[in-house]
Amino acid sequence: MECNGRYTYAVSFMAGICFMLIAGVTNFPRSASGETGENEGKTLYKRYCAACHPNPNRLRDVKNIIERIRNPISSMPGFSTEKLSNPDAAKIQIYIHRDKKTI
DSSP states (O other), X not given: OXXXXXXXXXXXXXXXXXXXXXXXXXXXXXXXXSOBHHHHHHHHHHHHTTTTOSOGGGOSOOTTHHHHHHSOSSSOOOOOTTTSOHHHHHHHHXXXXXXXXXX
């Protein structure tokens, strides 16, 4: 098989893409707010939770944060889906779980 310029370019291009994916050089997709997916949960936590819960590592019973957000058991205000969407609540839950694992 004879190697031509296009074939060499295609192989080099695909090898470069594979290297970037393996090395983690690619960026996370950006949300409508312009933030990366990795940071969006943290920003949402700061907006909706941090005033009363400044340290997510101190939260207890983090198994189902979304249930607590919708139906709080203490003086915490509940957040309806109109105020905090289910996808955004899930991002907060992911952020809390990731943050607790880094202790």
